[in-house]
Amino acid sequence: MFESAEIGHAIDKETYEAAVVALREALLEAQLELKQQARFPVLLLINGIEGAGKGETVKLLNEWLDPRLVQVESFLLPTDEELARPPQWRYWRKLPPKGRIGILFGNWYSQMLLGRVNGQLKDSELEQVIEESVRTERMFSDEGALILKFWFHLSKKQLKKRQKELEDDPRHKWQVSVLDWKQAKVYDKIVDAAELILRRTNRDFAPWYVIEGVDAYYRSLSVGRILLESLQAALKSKRAREPSPHAAPLVSSLDNRGLLDSLDLSLSLSKDDYQRQLASEQARLAKLIADKRFRRHALVAVFEGNDAAGKGGAIRRVTGALDPRQYHIVPIAAPTEEERAQPYLWRFWRHVPGKRQFTIFDRSWYGRVLVERVEGFCSEADWLRAYGEINDFEEQLRDYGVVVVKFWLSIDQETQMARFSEREQIAFKRYKITEEDWRNREKWDQYVDAVGDMVDRTSTAIAPWTLVEANDKRYARVKVLRTINDALEAAFERG
């Protein structure tokens, strides 16, 4: 894989300088077009051998491009806010918005290589993180991102020579590398791991470009041209990349109807039973959140359900157990301008709780396969691929110790009608009824289908759905609290 990047590619100064004038002009034009279209971001991942010109090339790109529209991010040591969250969080928070170019040093591939060199990442774990990276990059690509991955290469002999030069150059002193490249074995380990990683993660939607690093003219011109050509192609095509046809069509929805129909909506609790059980479950929750073992976890509770199914009331009974400093509620409405400039899941990643924290999502990322599907706010391809992306997202949360609990509060149409009417009459509940609620009601059957598909495709061992029989509010509230408590206890027992 690296052979052709060790043969001593070089370009003479004159050829280089002649080419650069046109290249710069074209890059600036493309960058302006990128900004004006504001349809997709560009992600450049920068990896490679020490001294192969990573930093120099990025510096040069920043000179050629309008640096005000380029965002260079390096990920060295994580901050404590980053350490308290799943490892992907730090990348999500630094993603460039649509219309911008983000250059990421020290990205997820650096983490993999580091893990291999220090022996922390076993073969099977490496396969797993590779697989996860491919899925993440495919998602970014499906969301429109243009992804280019560069590996700056040097042969072992070239590296030795370069290190000698760098030693004498004071300008390089400040650069911190987490790897000790002077150790002879490091090079071999890196190249071994890189060989596998590049092979596995070289996809049409996120290709690797191996750049020989010895000659500055050659490497600069190569990177500049790759960027320019990819950018021009993406700007011309209707989408940055054509969406991959990987979303399997859904089967007939006859079974879905069965799923919600199978709920026994007559389940209920007497007032006495309710008050006793509610108090008991609330005390249990307070205790679990205060438990020392919660320090290694975080809690995410997702509330979805029919309009007027009692989400707000159920949430109040959960928070009623806790001090307001112990939780955050994130109500999900239409995305803001900054959120629309990012991949779909970005607006949820930004609210992912740190360790010991509890976040309640009042509606959630499932909007994609519910309201957005039913109302046609996104394309069919978008919501079809969302199932897999959501499963990946929740797996990333869970892998870090975040307990994910998801509720669908289910009522029947008669109960909904009764509650709508009741709400319109009681003044201080009036604020909850909108015309949209009435419109949604007309799409009841479509929502039934959407909920069925959602549960079929995203109720996983990692983050199962809990369908809550909510015709009786008391029953629903207790079931919600008990489910959260059971999930926390199970997580504590798993450790």
Next chain:
Amino acid sequence: MFESAEIGHAIDKETYEAAVVALREALLEAQLELKQQARFPVLLLINGIEGAGKGETVKLLNEWLDPRLVQVESFLLPTDEELARPPQWRYWRKLPPKGRIGILFGNWYSQMLLGRVNGQLKDSELEQVIEESVRTERMFSDEGALILKFWFHLSKKQLKKRQKELEDDPRHKWQVSVLDWKQAKVYDKIVDAAELILRRTNRDFAPWYVIEGVDAYYRSLSVGRILLESLQAALKSKRAREPSPHAAPLVSSLDNRGLLDSLDLSLSLSKDDYQRQLASEQARLAKLIADKRFRRHALVAVFEGNDAAGKGGAIRRVTGALDPRQYHIVPIAAPTEEERAQPYLWRFWRHVPGKRQFTIFDRSWYGRVLVERVEGFCSEADWLRAYGEINDFEEQLRDYGVVVVKFWLSIDQETQMARFSEREQIAFKRYKITEEDWRNREKWDQYVDAVGDMVDRTSTAIAPWTLVEANDKRYARVKVLRTINDALEAAFERG
């Protein structure tokens, strides 16, 4: 000040319960109106004696209100990202947007009290932080915020009794207080300091309410009613608060014209001198940024100037000295939706660099007194008060060790015209010329006035303006670099 909060106010259960029904309903109505108007945020600051019911009251408010529109923030130990920035940063990042209620525990007053109890805050320093808080709150108020400050009080005797009860209550174990209230002296020190702080910071635009904490019914109803009445009044008035008439009118602008006229725009550098001096200043900057002493500082460079004055080119010469991982460029355009929902300075605070970081603002917070003033994008009262707010902001940066360097790149009308024409002809510079540039040109005189006033009012010892003679790009670029270097060196020498 606290006498009337030690006399044992109490309400009986029946009176309380009867009042609460109507109060809850009215609070929900007001909250809905707040959300729909989305004109201003509500800030509740929560302080007081341990055990006086701070947490309980906030919990209750969260039950009465729609908790999805309330954001409770507590500030215990700062994270390392917060520690790397001025102390105000952590409050700014948690401000509720317009239409929401933010409840802040452990706010700036808690910091003052803590500083007094542990003796870190001397009298004169206390006066200073008090003064700063008043100015910040006035600014929030002028931006529309409704600010209510609550002091939950107990007499010393009441506190002793309460502590006894709390000891036996396991639910209170998780609560962390940075103060050891069991020490007899703590109460006296807190009350002493609070007496002074409350007196000084009790303003019409951000009043204190002292709440006797012994009786839960009394304190809950008091807080609820104060919140309701304030909210209702603010919702009715055209603005949350009438803006204070504290902005002094500007004097005649005759002198302003003199200021820019006094620049010798014929200053220039030969190509040789330029290349030598540029290389030397760039090397100096690289060295200063790599200097160990920079770890205790951060650097902010602000670029303002006439259109086509060469801001972009000057910025490139600055960044040309550095590795792209060492700086961030923040181009300031129209605010986003999330930024518009916050006080004016919020969108700059979010980009304040941490220690050892360098942020370049390509246009800046001075837009308020330049383009927004000239184009009428904000009211006269808004830009008149901005001068003082900006000075406060920069003082807060500087107090933390952030070096603030501000450039006005000045060219004359002939030079601008020549550059506009040149740009329209050269393809790869074409992207820089817009119709807006031509329109701005027609307002040349108004900008001259605005720049003059800006420099008069915001060129401070803490963050002086540097007027850059920019008809000659070479001269301008070297002057910019040299000024940054001098400022860094001076800061290092001050330590």
